[in-house]
Amino acid sequence: DKLYDMFGERDFKRLFPVLRTDNGPEFTAPTDIETYNGGAIRTRVFYCDPYQSNQKAACENNHRLIRMILPKGASMNHLTQGDVNLMMSHINSYARKVLGGQTPAEVFLRQHSKIKGLLEKLGLRTITTKDITKSKSLRPRTSHAMCGIIKWCYVYAIPLFMIYATISVAFDGAAADRTLYFKEVKIMAITGVMRAALMQLRVLDLETSVDFYTKVVGLFEVDRTSDDRVLLKGYNEFDHHSLVLRGAESAGMDFIGFKVASDAYLDYLTEKTKEYGLPVEEISANTDQPGIGRRVSVSLPTGHRIDFFASSDESEPKPGTLNPEIWSIDPRGIGAATFDHALLFGPGAAGTVWYLMKICGFAEVGNGLMADGNRLVTMLSCGNRMYDIAILEYEQPGKLHSVAYRLNSWSDIGHAADILTMNEVTIDAGPMRQGITGGQAVYFFDPSGNRFEICTGGYSFYPDMPVRVWDSERIGKGIFYYTKKFNDTFFNVVS
Numbered sequence: 001d002k003l004y005d006m007f008g009e010r011d012f013k014r015l016f017p018v019l020r021t022d023n024g025p026e027f028t029a030p031t032d033i034e035t036y037n038g039g040a041i042r043t044r045v046f047y048c049d050p051y052q053s054n055q056k057a058a059c060e061n062n063h064r065l066i067r068m069i070l071p072k073g074a075s076m077n078h079l080t081q082g083d084v085n086l087m088m089s090h091i092n093s094y095a096r097k098v099l100g101g102q103t104p105a106e107v108f109l110r111q112h113s114k115i116k117g118l119l120e121k122l123g124l125r126t127i128t129t130k131d132i133t134k135s136k137s138l139r140p141r142t143s144h145a146m147c148g149i150i151k152w153c154y155v156y157a158i159p160l161f162m163i164y165a166t167i168s169v170a171f172d173g174a175a176a177d178r179t180l181y182f183k184e185v186k187i188m189a190i191t192g193v194m195r196a197a198l199m200q201l202r203v204l205d206l207e208t209s210v211d212f213y214t215k216v217v218g219l220f221e222v223d224r225t226s227d228d229r230v231l232l233k234g235y236n237e238f239d240h241h242s243l244v245l246r247g248a249e250s251a252g253m254d255f256i257g258f259k260v261a262s263d264a265y266l267d268y269l270t271e272k273t274k275e276y277g278l279p280v281e282e283i284s285a286n287t288d289q290p291g292i293g294r295r296v297s298v299s300l301p302t303g304h305r306i307d308f309f310a311s312s313d314e315s316e317p318k319p320g321t322l323n324p325e326i327w328s329i330d331p332r333g334i335g336a337a338t339f340d341h342a343l344l345f346g347p348g349a350a351g352t353v354w355y356l357m358k359i360c361g362f363a364e365v366g367n368g369l370m371a372d373g374n375r376l377v378t379m380l381s382c383g384n385r386m387y388d389i390a391i392l393e394y395e396q397p398g399k400l401h402s403v404a405y406r407l408n409s410w411s412d413i414g415h416a417a418d419i420l421t422m423n424e425v426t427i428d429a430g431p432m433r434q435g436i437t438g439g440q441a442v443y444f445f446d447p448s449g450n451r452f453e454i455c456t457g458g459y460s461f462y463p464d465m466p467v468r469v470w471d472s473e474r475i476g477k478g479i480f481y482y483t484k485k486f487n488d489t490f491f492n493v494v495s
Contacts, residue, residue: 004036011115016043023047065091085123093127100191100361101265107191129264191261192269192361193308196341196388197239198257198292199403202248202495203448206230209245212447216423217405217454218333219243222315223290231290234336234405235327236319239312240291242339243403251448251495253400255297255305256342256389258360258382263294263310270296272359283307291315300355302346303397334416334454336405341387341455343377343401345394345494352391353378362388365461366436366468368475376475379436386437386458392491399494402443404453413440416454420444428489429480434458436470436478443490450495 004012021027030045069087070076092104099107105119105126112118119125203209210230213219219232222241231241239259246254260266273280279299285292293311300306317329331337346352356362362380365387370376379387392401407413413431420427420442428451430442439458446452459468470478477484 001036004042006121007115009042012042014112014115018044018046020046020048062091081123089124090127092124093129095129095262095264095268101260101262101268102191103262103264106262192265193382194259194261195383195385196256197259197312197339198242198244198289198307198309199339199342200229200244200246200254201400201403201448201450202250202252202254203245203446203450204248204251205447206245206247208447213243213245214333216333216419216425217452218331218335219405220317220329225288225290227288229288233315233317234338235317235329235331236337237339238314238318240315241289244289251450252398253304253342253344253403253450253495255307256344257292257295257307257309258388259312260308260310266294266296266308266310269308269360273298273355276355276359278355285311298355300346301348301351302344302391302394303348303399304344304346304352305398334419335407335412336454337408338406340404340406341385341389342403343390343392345392345399345401346397347393347395349375349378349391349393353380356380356389356391363461363463364467365459365465366470368436368470368478369472370475371472373472376472381461384460384462386439386461394494396494400450401491401494402451402453404441404455407454407456409456410440413442413454413456417442428493429487432483433481434479435474435481436468448495449493451493 003016007015019033027033027045027047033045034041034043036042066087070079092108095101095103103126105124109118206228210221210232213232214221219234222231222233224230228247230245232243232245233239233241244254260269270280270282273296278301281297283295283297285294289295291313293309295307295309297305297307320328344352353364357364357380360382362382364378365381366379368376375393377390377392379390381387407416417427417431426445428443428445431440432442433440437458439455441453441455443451443453476486479490480486
């Protein structure tokens with residue numbers, strides 16, 4: 001009743017649509033729990049089968065966490081409500097593997113973002129990562145227990161406030177039969193690797209390239225580093241920058257960067273990558289990439305370098321957030337809006353695909369097959385994009401086929417082709433549609449010979465979707481949907 005009075009009918013029903021519990025005597029009056037003063041139904045109570053605590057595993061795991069702080073048999077007489085609130089604040093502020101490195105509090109607040117002051121109403125607060133094991137209020141009661149809780153809850157625990165996306169309930173309406181049957185499903189939220197977000201390109205003439213990428217492609221210069229690299233971004237991006245140009249003797253890419261959900265997930269990914277056996281380098285924040293947080297750099301079997309980072313400063317131009325206009329600054333040139341994806345060539349493609357899927361949580365969206373049945377290309381997504389990265393087997397390591405930025409519409413692709421033609425830019429393919437992605441694009445070369453793609457449209461991806469496959473007899477149509485055949489340069493020219 002206290003919770004119902006605190007939150008009101010609407011928010012209480014949002015937070016507690018179903019309660020599942022054991023068969024303890026404290027829960028023998030379900031009608032009193034389900035109704036307010038014997039009136040309208042406000043929630044439903046269901047009981048687990050006897051001795052089947054696994055049917056409410058989330059609660060049981062948190063009971064184990066509590067017992068690490070308060071061992072079984074320990075007196076609770078001395079505890080105040082503030083002590084309990086502090087304990088649960090710590091438990092719910094530590095990142096969990098099952099949440100992709102996020103904390104239970106973060107997930108809970110995002111799922112119920114419409115309820116203002118939620119944690120405060122429950123008497124809880126978030127604890128920073130660095131303070132979780134340093135609380136003086138917990139130490140007198142926990143001794144060594146808090147040390148053990150950190151490792152355990154990160155690896156195993158399901159959070160106290162987890163509300164499953166789907167539960168199946170069998171209920172015949174009789175008060176005597178309230179057994180709950182439920183199944184856990186994937187939560188439709190991006191909790192690990194979120195998106196492709198950054199690339200550093202090698203260019204032959206830096207100023208010529210800067211002129212091309214700002215005036216023709218339409219990116220904006222953000223900053224220059226002391227070692228003469230130029231940081232660029234699209235007009236619709238929040239992150240500090242998404243493309244770095246570095247003068248070099250040969251064209252190509254230095255690395256591709258992916259943004260992850262949290263620093264805790266970055267730690268988890270580092271540990272798992274080391275266990276997997278790939279070379280890992282940890283890079284401090286704001287070193288060679290100003291405005292970008294600490295990074296974990298991994299050497300892939302294909303000879304490419306992939307960096308993961310959790311945080312980035314914002315820089316101008318950037319989208320508005322309060323009553324925002326369509327853009328905060330007039331797009332120029334082609335008007336590249338946001339970094340989208342890349343296609344990489346190299347040996348050991350299967351090993352790279354396996355790492356990205358099994359360790360990093362990418363999902364296969366589509367692939368194209370060769371005549372012998374082997375993969376020509378594998379397309380992977382870590383979010384809802386048609387793909388974030390595609391990998392193709394190639395004898396030379398570390399090669400870049402193309403890097404892509406997104407536009408808003410098919411008409412924008414036509415406009416981009418006009419801009420390219422007016423500036424005497426070499427167009428490799430398009431304007432075109434791809435069968436394998438469903439998207440539209442135009443491919444062209446920058447002054448150094450790096451292939452650049454401007455794209456729009458394409459399939460949205462969700463984890464329950466099957467893989468789209470184009471066989472060897474139709475793969476030409478899969479890439480070049482209208483002409484149905486490859487041109488001479490598309491798979492033969494890389495940088």
